[in-house]
Amino acid sequence: MLALVFFFSTIDVFLVLYSYDGSIEGLFSAVSFILRNECDPSSVVLQKHGGLLFEDERFIATDQARADELVRRFSRAFPENARDVVACIHAEEEGLETSLLHYIHLVAIHGGAVSAHLAHPAVHEIRRHARRVRRELHRFKGLLRFQELEDGTFLARMEPDVNIIQPLSRYFIRRLRTQQWFIYDVRRSLVSRWDQERLEFGTLQSFRHPDVSVEEEEVQALWKTFFDHVTIPERHNERCQKSFMPMKYWKYLVEKGG
Numbered sequence: 001m002l003a004l005v006f007f008f009s010t011i012d013v014f015l016v017l018y019s020y021d022g023s024i025e026g027l028f029s030a031v032s033f034i035l036r037n038e039c040d041p042s043s044v045v046l047q048k049h050g051g052l053l054f055e056d057e058r059f060i061a062t063d064q065a066r067a068d069e070l071v072r073r074f075s076r077a078f079p080e081n082a083r084d085v086v087a088c089i090h091a092e093e094e095g096l097e098t099s100l101l102h103y104i105h106l107v108a109i110h111g112g113a114v115s116a117h118l119a120h121p122a123v124h125e126i127r128r129h130a131r132r133v134r135r136e137l138h139r140f141k142g143l144l145r146f147q148e149l150e151d152g153t154f155l156a157r158m159e160p161d162v163n164i165i166q167p168l169s170r171y172f173i174r175r176l177r178t179q180q181w182f183i184y185d186v187r188r189s190l191v192s193r194w195d196q197e198r199l200e201f202g203t204l205q206s207f208r209h210p211d212v213s214v215e216e217e218e219v220q221a222l223w224k225t226f227f228d229h230v231t232i233p234e235r236h237n238e239r240c241q242k243s244f245m246p247m248k249y250w251k252y253l254v255e256k257g258g
Contacts, residue, residue, distance in 0.1 A: 019049040028067035030060040087130035148216040154181035227255040
């Protein structure tokens with residue numbers, strides 16, 4: 001019992017507890033406030049409002065101007081590290097706020113040399129989640145399949161493990177700039193739309209798959225025929241195939257019956 005009391009007393013003395021409203025703007029507002037006002041940001045715990053173990057949290061209100069300034073200055077000074085931070089936000093992992101705060105603080109101190117501190121818990125965690133997001137993004141750049149609809153637009157559906165619809169959509173602007181298309185994240189009900197001029201993001205309350213064009217049906221039939229004919233039965237190795245392309249990606253692949 002005495003050890004338990006001592007443990008809580010130690011945390012209460014050495015840790016400063018902050019919370020924010022849960023938005024991305026609120027997160028960067030809080031990080032900016034803490035870096036400006038705390039002598040030792042490494043002793044700060046940051047979480048969403050209402051998620052702290054203790055009640056003596058200090059709530060930081062969202063300040064859009066402060067958030068924008070932090071993002072602008074950090075991205076300009078440390079572009080590679082800024083990409084790690086953005087990737088971690090796309091990871092949608094709960095409880096990363098404190099690690100993001102400590103990572104940004106360490107980068108502000110060490111710059112690019114923060115890579116020499118991979119043993120630090122915050123650096124290790126941020127880099128791990130950033131790699132996970134980049135790996136998922138890389139896979140969908142090659143595996144996302146568009147279908148031509150009756151009205152001439154194109155639709156691609158996906159169910160990624162992380163929220164990559166924004167960077168993936170920007171990638172396909174360069175690849176399919178002259179087409180009109182939609183990308184639909186089924187798991188999160190998120191959708192992006194490119195109309196040859198603007199990229200827009202939104203949400204869908206319900207979804208009914210529209211009919212594909214006659215040309216699309218013909219192309220799919222030809223692709224399945226090609227896939228079946230280039231397959232060498234004697235070299236079929238499903239285990240190896242799954243290691244390069246896990247089954248969770250097969251759902252929307254034409255050659256796999258998607």
